[in-house]
Structure formats: structure tokens, C-alpha cells
Amino acid sequence: MSETPRPRPRRRRPLRTAAGLLVLLALAGYFLVQHASNGGGAPFCTASVREGAEPSPEGARRSYEMTPEQAGNAATIAAVGVAKGLPDRAVTIALATAIQESSLRNLDHGDRDSLGLFQQRPSMGWGTPEQVMDPVYAAGIFYDRLVEIKGYAKLPLTDAAQRVQRSGFPQAYAKHEPDAFVLTGAFAGDGEVRCGGPAPTRAGDPRKLRAELTRIFGEGTHTPTPEGRHGGPEGAAARAFEVALVEKQNAGEAGARTSQMMAQWAVAHSRGMNIDRVSYGWKGWIAGQAEGRWQDKGGPGKSGDGDPRNAEPGEIRIFLHR
Missing domain, CATH: 1.10.530 (Lysozyme)
Structure with a gap:
């Protein structure tokens, strides 16, 4: 009587296992980067x-x-x-x-x-x-x-x-x-x-944003940035979805305090207003980047000075998603 043949043990496939691990590591790395930049996740x-x-x-x-x-x-x-x-x-x-x-x-x-x-x-x-x-x-x-x-x-x-x-x-x-x-x-x-979370996907409404800023802050210390102040194609293309204000001359400490408040207000309302970016002083906040932190753009002659979306002294520039 012949012995019942036993199934041969399957050989491990080290190459396939290693490839699977590499894929998993790559996915884990991707999600870690996304979390670090806060391009996703809960706001x-x-x-x-x-x-x-x-x-x-x-x-x-x-x-x-x-x-x-x-x-x-x-x-x-x-x-x-x-x-x-x-x-x-x-x-x-x-x-x-x-x-x-x-x-x-x-x-x-x-x-x-x-x-x-x-x-x-x-x-x-x-x-x-x-x-x-x-x-x-x-x-x-x-x-x-x-x-x-x-x-x-x-x-x-x-x-x-x-x-x-x-x-x-x-x-x-x-x-x-x-x-x-x-x-x-x-x-x-x-x-x-700082406010982190996904960048907006819906278009913002610059008229609504201007109206709310005026309703809260009035026109005592700031005026809207004149048309054409920011040259170059980026400024021209973004103007319809940009709200910018600049401190009036001799606004003093009240003007500086209001500028700070406007910039931080815009970041805090970025999700509700669909704001992509806020530029103030030599810093900028960009939705979905750097875990929501303000990023140093550099000063005159430094890295970042050539960014056409930078703000000038005493100016706040708010860019809405479009």
C-alpha cells in the first residue's frame, strides 16, 4: 500500500516579500510626508x-x-x-x-x-x-x-x-x-x-471677504491696495482673487496692531473663506503646507524676496482659492 503523498511545502518567495515591504514603506513614507505638511487630515x-x-x-x-x-x-x-x-x-x-x-x-x-x-x-x-x-x-x-x-x-x-x-x-x-x-x-x-489641514478646493468670494473686513475693521487705519501696485503676470492674474490692504500713512502703532490682527484673522478664517495664502511682513501662510505654520519668506536680498505674492511693509495680501 503506497503512502499518501503529502503536499510539498511552498517555497518562500523572498523577492516578492521584499517588494511588498518596499511598497508598504513607500506608502507609509508618503502618508508621513502628507501628515507633516498637513496636506491632508483633520483641520x-x-x-x-x-x-x-x-x-x-x-x-x-x-x-x-x-x-x-x-x-x-x-x-x-x-x-x-x-x-x-x-x-x-x-x-x-x-x-x-x-x-x-x-x-x-x-x-x-x-x-x-x-x-x-x-x-x-x-x-x-x-x-x-x-x-x-x-x-x-x-x-x-x-x-x-x-x-x-x-x-x-x-x-x-x-x-x-x-x-x-x-x-x-x-x-x-x-x-x-x-x-x-x-x-x-x-x-x-x-x-x-497657525491653521493646518487640507488646502481649499472651492473658490473663495473676494467681495464677501472685503465686505467682512470692512464691517469689522472699517477704514480707519487701512485702505485697499491700489490696482496695478503689484506688477507682473502673477499680480495681474491673481488680482481678481486677491484682497489687499495697506496701512495709511502715520497709522502708527494702531495700524501695526490692526495689520497683525487682519493677517491672523484671515488665517483663522481660511477654511470658511477658502483662503489659499496670506502674506504679511516677511512671512507667509500657505494652506496645506508646513503644518499650518507661518513661513519665513526672507527679507530684501534674501531667499524668497522675488516672490510676486510677497507683501510690502505695512501691507496684508490675502489670496483666495479660484
């Missing part, structure tokens, strides 16, 4: 200030992470305060209040008839439901009532916020002061805001 924003800028040495944070929605709302709150010429302390109070009341989300619900970023109640004289759901209006009326408080800038933050809000939890605002301080410095001070 995010981070506000940061330099070390040593915290209001207290023990508990203050140097960065604050947000969703694009939260970043856009924080930017608008800060921008309205800057446009009103208010000090950083007022902006910090407003931001801490909004973090507590809504986590920087424009809520369409709340306790009783409370609505919006600050959970303002139409029945208590804050405005119509439509008005308090408008972040620009909501921030504006918060500041208007804050400045009515004599010596508000010298009060503890929770006291100043409570005198405006009349909250049932008056001590809740203080814990958000370190984060609000970081946001204030990032939007209107020496810090910065």
Missing part, C-alpha cells in the same frame, strides 16, 4: 505666544488648540476689540468670557433664551436673536457694556466679566484667563495663529 488651529509671556508663572499655557470654527470665532472677538481701539486686557476679558459661555462656538441654544458666543439673552436687552447670533454684533455689544464699567481693566477678570454677564457662576471665568491671554497675544500681539 486644526493653534494659537501660541513666546515663552515667558504668560500672566502668571505657575499655570498659564503657551499654546491653545482649537477647531477652525473656534479659531474663527476667537479671531472675530479679538478683531472687534482691536477695531474699537481697546487694550489687550479688554480682549482677554471678552475671550475668557466666550470660552466659558460657549467654548467659542456660536450656539443656537442655551439656558432659557440664551444664544451665541456669549450666551446673550434677547429678553434681557442684548438684541434680537439674529443679532446675538452674529459674532461681530455679539462681541461689539459685549465690549460696549464692558467699557461702561469704571476701571474694568484693573479689576480681576472674573469680576469684570461678571459685571457684564450677570452669570449664575461668577467665579467660572477666572480659570480661562491663561488661555484667553494666549489667544490675545496670538491674534493681536507678538504670537501667531
Whole structure:
């Protein structure tokens, strides 16, 4: 009786295995590069200030992470305060209040008839439901009532916020002061805001962007860049989808502060406004690159000086996707 033949063991194919590993490594490398440049993945924003800028040495944070929605709302709150010429302390109070009341989300619900970023109640004289759901209006009326408080800038933050809000939890605002301080410095001070995620795929609307910038900042310190200021084919081709503003002569510190605020506001609203690039000073922010960080473009005579999309001193250039 013959023995039942056994199947011969399959020989390993080292070449095929090695090829498969190489393909996997190549794919892994590709996705790592994509993650590093943030050309894909979930969008995010981070506000940061330099070390040593915290209001207290023990508990203050140097960065604050947000969703694009939260970043856009924080930017608008800060921008309205800057446009009103208010000090950083007022902006910090407003931001801490909004973090507590809504986590920087424009809520369409709340306790009783409370609505919006600050959970303002139409029945208590804050405005119509439509008005308090408008972040620009909501921030504006918060500041208007804050400045009515004599010596508000010298009060503890929770006291100043409570005198405006009349909250049932008056001590809740203080814990958000370190984060609000970081946001204030990032939007209107020496810090910065970076927003990463995929580059936009839909066309932006320059008329909508111009209208919103004018609604927030007015025309006190900046004017639109004159047509033809940027020569060359790139400037001509991009002009229809570019919004540019330049500081007025003798705008001084107010003009510089507003320029910083406009540039950071544009980055924070890049996702909602479909913004591809923001140029300000000798730096530029480009959607989908460098994990959303501002990139050094170089100065006169340095690498990057020949970029036709660079901004001139005192100028902000915002390029929308087309």
C-alpha cells in the first residue's frame, strides 16, 4: 500500500516579500510626508505666544488648540476689540468670557433664551436673536457694556466679566484667563495663529471677504491696495482673487496692531473663506503646507524676496482659492 503523498511545502518567495515591504514603506513614507505638511487630515488651529509671556508663572499655557470654527470665532472677538481701539486686557476679558459661555462656538441654544458666543439673552436687552447670533454684533455689544464699567481693566477678570454677564457662576471665568491671554497675544500681539489641514478646493468670494473686513475693521487705519501696485503676470492674474490692504500713512502703532490682527484673522478664517495664502511682513501662510505654520519668506536680498505674492511693509495680501 503506497503512502499518501503529502503536499510539498511552498517555497518562500523572498523577492516578492521584499517588494511588498518596499511598497508598504513607500506608502507609509508618503502618508508621513502628507501628515507633516498637513496636506491632508483633520483641520486644526493653534494659537501660541513666546515663552515667558504668560500672566502668571505657575499655570498659564503657551499654546491653545482649537477647531477652525473656534479659531474663527476667537479671531472675530479679538478683531472687534482691536477695531474699537481697546487694550489687550479688554480682549482677554471678552475671550475668557466666550470660552466659558460657549467654548467659542456660536450656539443656537442655551439656558432659557440664551444664544451665541456669549450666551446673550434677547429678553434681557442684548438684541434680537439674529443679532446675538452674529459674532461681530455679539462681541461689539459685549465690549460696549464692558467699557461702561469704571476701571474694568484693573479689576480681576472674573469680576469684570461678571459685571457684564450677570452669570449664575461668577467665579467660572477666572480659570480661562491663561488661555484667553494666549489667544490675545496670538491674534493681536507678538504670537501667531497657525491653521493646518487640507488646502481649499472651492473658490473663495473676494467681495464677501472685503465686505467682512470692512464691517469689522472699517477704514480707519487701512485702505485697499491700489490696482496695478503689484506688477507682473502673477499680480495681474491673481488680482481678481486677491484682497489687499495697506496701512495709511502715520497709522502708527494702531495700524501695526490692526495689520497683525487682519493677517491672523484671515488665517483663522481660511477654511470658511477658502483662503489659499496670506502674506504679511516677511512671512507667509500657505494652506496645506508646513503644518499650518507661518513661513519665513526672507527679507530684501534674501531667499524668497522675488516672490510676486510677497507683501510690502505695512501691507496684508490675502489670496483666495479660484
